Amino acid sequence: MSDEKIREEAKKALRERGLKCVIGWSADGTPFFAETEEDADKLSFNEHCANNLVTYLTQEVRSQRGKTRDGKDKIVKPVGIVVRGCDSKALRLLLNENILSRSEVFIIGVPCTGVVDKRAGDVLYRKCVKCAMRNPVVYDVLASDQVPEDEKDYSEVEAIENMSPEERWTFWEEIFADCIRCHACKRSCPVCYCDECLLDPTDVAIRPDTTADEKAHRPRWVERSVNVRENLVYHLARMPHLAGRCVDCGECERVCPQRLPLRLLTAKLEKDVKKIFNYEAACEDGQKPLIAMSKMEDENEFIM
């Protein structure tokens, strides 16, 4: 039922709003870019549609930006997208951070009751078992009726918090020994949109006028070597960048070829942000970023 509604709305928007395309899923669950009304008939949403498409949305909008020859801003055709609850939160964050503007996107929301992991034998993703963001929070149209939300579950994080420091260290050491740093986690993250990433020593935005000196002296926060130490730092360093921004959509964990439980990190971060600063990423429109705010009355106890 929701498939028909998605297709209908996508067609209507392509026709009436002059969209560049509608980003959605095809019936086999892979991302699909519908450019014509004909294409829109292939859009679908089912339990195999696991990708967070917001990553593609940024790409589609940004690729249109720039200046024309006479120095004017290029016209950006709006882009349509189909989003689930978790995706819509990431999208709202991008809107709040002015990476996208509301007029550049057309959003078809689909309330979601969970998607399944093909590799693990069609069982629900861990993030979907108990989910507090099943319904889209920002949308132009909804493709089906809203569904009841669950309570957010932090029991897995708490289990780790209750370990002794040594246990925790061995726990993570064992996990990150397996990381091969293919960068799928950060490449798929909808809120990781930088052109240049400090976590990859060779990923530096080089322009023709970048001097050799500049290139040579770029700090190497993380070395290219793949070993437990560098991997730990890589994954630990991602966290401050996601503080108050990560919406816990679980995309990093979903794409990890080594099946590392990366959401144990992002969920902890989310829990901390909530507990310490009473802040939740993308919980309202126009929210200020956590790290760009400061309060005199923030907790001071840990400081000597």
Place this chain on the structure above:
Amino acid sequence: MSKSILRKEKVADALNALGHASIVYIPIKNKRGLVEYRELGKEASVADIKLDCKPDVPPKAIMFPQTQVLFAFKRVGGKIKLAPTVPDEREKIIFGVRPCDTIAISVMDKVFMGGKFVDSYYKVRREKVAVFTIACDGPADANCFCPSTGGSPVGTEGSDVMLYDVGDSYYVEGISDRGKKLLEGMSANLERPSPDQEKKRDEIIRKAASAEGFAKRIAPESITKLDSSFDSKYWDDVARKCLSCGACTYYCPTCHCFDINDEKGGKRVRTWDSCQFSNFTMHTSSHNPRTAKAQRLRNRYYHKFKYSKDSTGRYLCVGCGRCIALCPAGLDITKVISEVR
């Protein structure tokens, strides 16, 4: 005793026997459910061996580690002093490799040791390794397509010893001289094959020749289409989905690109690199010939199916299907090549 039988209950004994003289790598299921090769006795025990599926991680890192220190350097009294790494002299055996991965090893051999320049770091590791291959009985999983790339579920290229699963035992065949010698060493655990077992083994080979049961396939005519579709807009459409991560290349048994960096503490380190990363082709001059995702993705497919075929006469893809299984965006190499226009 180049043709013999190894009972399945004796695999453990045989492996332990092999383990006396060499390091043995066996496929095991790790904590997260991935099957990968681990060192017997150190990281894996014989009881965990998992031989009934294609491992999720290819064995390429045993010969071509993801991170390899080439040498260390230090400044001593105004002079730079180099300290070379010491090659590991122990013999190694990789047990239970699938034919696609075995062929991949011989493809890698061509890359690193086949031409005018020999990669000594690769060579010294490779020459210690003997491969025990287990023939597949048809496709190992839904993503396999080895017959399309010139491979076969029973391909013996690159193997030292070949094993065929004939029910309650393995039919064992020594392929290389080294393999035959290794079999002599484990003769205590081997028996003579019965005519019935011979028949079963022949049946597996016959079935493989017909390439039946493979859901995925690339038609040779679609590969020839690559000749004329370099500038096709098709690559932009395909690349839209790609996230530019390195999953496909890092899990590919034949992807062999690397990067060399000097790292803290005075080490020159060679690490895997991926052609999908945006700075893969960045020149010192700041010019980057492949800035767009579409160019990078296209290059991967062309390298696998055209450039290498033109220069060495064989595909650089062995049809293991791991990139299909692992692509976060669901890109399917067989589909991409089949739909080239």
Place this chain on the structure above:
Amino acid sequence: MSGSQAAGSTEQGAASAEAAEKEFEPKIVAFLCNWCSYAGADLAGVSRLQYPPNIRIIRVMCSGRISPMLVLRALKDGADGVLVSGCHPGDCHYLKGNLYTRRNLQLLRSMLEYYGIEADRFQMSWVSASEGGKFADVVKTAVEKVRKLGPNNKFKVIDSADGGE
């Protein structure tokens, strides 16, 4: 070395371990802001206040400059501890730099703990330009805490002899 000694006699091993603990002098990287904490350190020096020589001071213009990456990098590259010190809240030369950094680094501290890295390896303090005495105390406490934790071995990597990892 110490391993083989311990194998020889447990008593002797315990004694040598104790000796090693006594000998352990932590290295602590201290990021001090130009306007308050660095001036505080200066005052401590001018006033001839004693504090342990275990810190290596890096002067930054404002504690707001301290990115979590700097802390991580110091720990990764072998520092036993990191100390970040800035102006008291409300006194920042740039109005709010210290407040931003407090938010950022508090989350980092919590994540470090979650990883199983002792939270005391990373410490923060507010020291004003007139608090030479407090600066000496802060350093003493920080060094004592890290000394108790022992050397930072968690980030050490040992390459295998043939270079593969």
